[in-house]
Amino acid sequence: MTFSGSLSVRLAGLWVAVGAAFGATFAAPAWADPVTLNIVDVAGDLQLTQKGFEAFKAKYPNLVANITYTNAPAPQLPGKLKAMQAAGRSDIDLVLTGTDALAAGIQQNLWIKLLPDQAATFPGVLDNYAPGPRKMQDLAQGDGLEVAYMPAGPLLEYNPAKVGDPPKTPDQLLQWCKAHPNKLIYARPANSGPGRTFLMGLPYVLGDKDPRDPIHGWDKTWAFLKQLNDCVPYYPGGTSAVMKELGEGTRDMTVTVTGWDINPRALGIVPAEFRVQGFDNMTWVDDAHYMVIPKGVPKEKLDVLYKLMNFMLQPAQQALTYDDGYFYPGPAIKGVSVEQAPAHSQEVLKKYGRPEYTQMLTAHPHVLPLDAAAMVAAFQKWDRDIGAQKSQ
Incomplete structure (x- = not known):
């Protein structure tokens, strides 16, 4: 019954x-x-x-x-x-x-x-x-x-036809951005895996006092992001919009992570020939x-x-x-x-994966993202001090 x-x-x-x-x-x-x-x-x-x-x-x-x-x-x-x-x-x-x-x-x-x-x-x-x-x-x-x-990044993704010598340090990135205003873009970190990985990875690359403390230990990071702010046109609300603009040729460079590099190229949103570059002394900020x-x-x-x-x-x-x-x-x-x-997954990774990731993932140290309270504090400070005038 x-x-x-x-x-x-x-x-x-x-x-x-x-x-x-x-x-x-x-x-x-x-x-x-x-x-x-x-x-x-x-x-x-x-x-x-x-x-x-x-x-x-x-x-x-x-x-x-x-x-x-x-x-x-x-x-x-x-x-x-x-x-x-x-x-x-x-x-x-x-x-x-x-x-x-x-x-x-x-x-x-x-x-x-x-x-x-x-x-x-x-x-x-x-x-x-x-x-x-x-x-x-x-x-x-x-x-x-x-x-x-995902052992994520931070990585830079760029159009090799427009960027002949990709930046390998934050200072080189800043100089490139100033020389090519509005051609670098990244999304609001609070709603973007690549955006927050870039945000959390910079303190390690820049040698900040305490990479785990965004309020009291990131003086170099916040100073760098404020300088970078001058040549970034705006901050989209999510990564998909960034990849669309990169693929259409509106922008020549963005920050990315392994998955957001492979997948948009596999889907045809970003041209397959676009390349990635890590910072010379990068630390991988893992994601999940x-x-x-x-x-x-x-x-x-x-x-x-x-x-x-x-x-x-x-x-x-x-x-x-x-x-x-x-x-x-x-x-x-x-x-x-x-x-x-x-x-199908095996075919995609064979065609669009990057052999260099195997070496890169073992050549640099890995760290956890910020804990809950510190991450929320970092997002709030970025929203207030960096993105407030340009976020959409």
Whole structure:
């Protein structure tokens, strides 16, 4: 016998009520309806994970009736969630985020604590991460699970027909920008992986006093960005707009990361022959995407979400994150090689990947992005002191 959604809920409640009337405690029968999950992506992560989510829905139709997907700007999400939680609403079940909204949500106490609170639900999850991703997982402070990983940058991407001798130091970049006003562009760091990687990587390249303290330790970085501001036309709200202008020839150079170099060229947005350049003494600032659950999600959905998150960290779903190079390489867990990726992903990386990345990734040190409070402080100071007059 099957029951409609409303009828099954009423019967389950009746079952418990009858038990209470007779002084007994009865568990409701296991005929809970499949749920609809609302997933919001503020990191472009669905490009890597949507096929995995759909595979979960197909495998467990008894758990998931439907999944809706929404894309949103990272800076706007925390305020929206805070308003919903204050109103006792729960319209968003799972958020896919980079370190930006992750940090803001941690600071504002928006996320459900997963670890160690739900450690039994995620057995051995921390041991399954590869070394680089394992360090990035610590940034979640137990509030989320890392689903994709990228040793990001900062890198410069340029049109070789217009830039014959690409800058190798920040000073060379500044001189090039002054000599070619309006030809360098980058997006607002609070909503751009390349933008925030550039922001967080500069203190290492410039030799600032404390690269982990944007307020008291970045004197050289803020001075440099203010000088650079004079020859940057404006700061787009996201990286996609930057790549469009670079590809169209409006700009000749931008800041980038490995994935935002490979993927737009694979998609034909940026010409395949465009090149990248790292700073001579660069330090890689790694990046990651996370799955986080906003507070207020009902229990019947939490059980499904926990199962879904475990599913997304299995090798088959992790291999999908190689994608079209968008978050290169992609997988966060150990032992997921490109040979396990779909054939199309392997073809894209063979054609548009860069052999020099292998050497570059081992030749320079790697660091974590700023922690939550410091990252939010860095974004706020950039918005106030650098981008206020030019952001769109």
